[in-house]
Amino acid sequence: MRVILTGGSGFLGQALTRRLLAQGAQVAWLSHRPAAVGQGAPAGVSVRGYADLQPDEAWDAVVNLAGAPIADRRWSDARKQLLLDSRLHPTQALLDWLLVARRKPRVLLSGSATGWYGNQGDAVLDEDSGFHDEFAHQLCARWERLAWRAQMDAGVPVVLLRTGVVLHPSGGMLARLSLPFRLGLGGRLGSGTQYMSWIALDDWVRAVGWLLQAHLGGSVGKAWSGPVNLTALQPVTNAEFTRAYAASLKRPAVLAVPAPVLRWGLGEMATLLLDGQRVVPRRLEAAGFSFRHATLEQALRQTE
Structure with missing residues (x-):
């Protein structure tokens, strides 16, 4: 299996790369900074620039995960533009290559997020549900629409990965929360009734691999x-x-951060913490995918 990956140096990309290499896959990372990113790439992974893609290359699959973290800082106008550009520019570069590739990959798995659904309270949301229009939705929707052109214009099947909060102590949300919670400073945010759709890192990697094999x-x-x-x-x-x-x-976790304090400190980005989506994996469940970490308690016990 030959897989080309954008966002390979990120939290999810590194975990997926480790799994693919362990399975004997040939993996290449695409980056706008190949020289810098290549210094930290695992052995066996080649790192290339987007402009290096050639029409006569043959790759079995493409996994598109590139994008600046959405929760790292306040959403100024400049930050919003960066969040958008960091997703659309790599996706457009992939699309440009797919349109001229003589041997098309058999699938493009392209990143998205449960933020596509927007804030819908405690309504249960599956892949057929609608959305609430807000910035998180707009960001995901534009990313998805561009990726979908690979199927419409280049004939490459596209799977849109609407990922929830990925849990593992090595990175992502748990890495940011570890210190305050270990100091006893953890607490609910706002009312605490907002839903969080999560997935264990191991299950996320397994699900992506499962989709590739399909x-x-x-x-x-x-x-x-x-x-x-x-x-x-x-x-x-x-x-x-x-x-x-x-x-x-x-x-202990007896503290609470009032919603007005979060809105004052984080501005519009506070919606990520105070709003939520109750998203379920209807398509995976119906197809028989088996989760290893079915409960939150199991996910929080991950060490590998």
């Missing part, structure tokens, strides 16, 4: 296109997550 001749059944929710079966509220994470660290 297109590359594996035994998992029909190849898909369109959106797939990469979330666990049981979304939790912020209050439930706070209690479970504190308990996993054997620390």
Whole structure:
């Protein structure tokens, strides 16, 4: 299996790369800074610039994960533009190559997020649900529309990975929360009733590999296109997550951060913390994908 990957140096990209290499796949990372990124790439991974892609190259699959982190800082106008550009520019570069490639990859798995659905309270949302129009939706929707052109214009099946909050102590949200919770300073955000759709890192990597195999001749059944929710079966509220994470660290979590304080400190970005989506992985579940970390408590016990 030959896989080309954007965003390979990120939290998700590194985890997926490790799994692919362990399975004997040939992996290449694409980057706008190949010299710098190449210094930290695992052995066996080639790192190239987008402009290096040639029409006569043959890759079995493309996984497109490039994009600046959405929750790292306030959403100024400049930050919003960066979030958009960091997703659209790599995707456009891939599309340009796919349009002229003489041997098309068999699938493009392209990143997205459960933010596509926007804030819809406690409504249960699957891949057929609609959306609430807000910045997170607009960001995901523009990214998805551009990626979808690979199927419409280049004939390459596209799977849109609507990923929830990915949990593992080595990175992502848990890495940011570890210190305050270990100091006993963790607490619910706002009312704590907002839902969080999460997935264990191991299950996210396994699900992506499962989707790849569906297109590359594996035994998992029909190849898909369109959106797939990469979330666990049981979304939790912020209050439930706070209690479970504190308990996993054997620390108290009695504090609360009032919603007005978050809005004052984070501006519009506070919606990521105070609003939520109750998203379920209907397509994965219906197709028989098996989650190893079905409960939040199991996910919080991950060490590998």
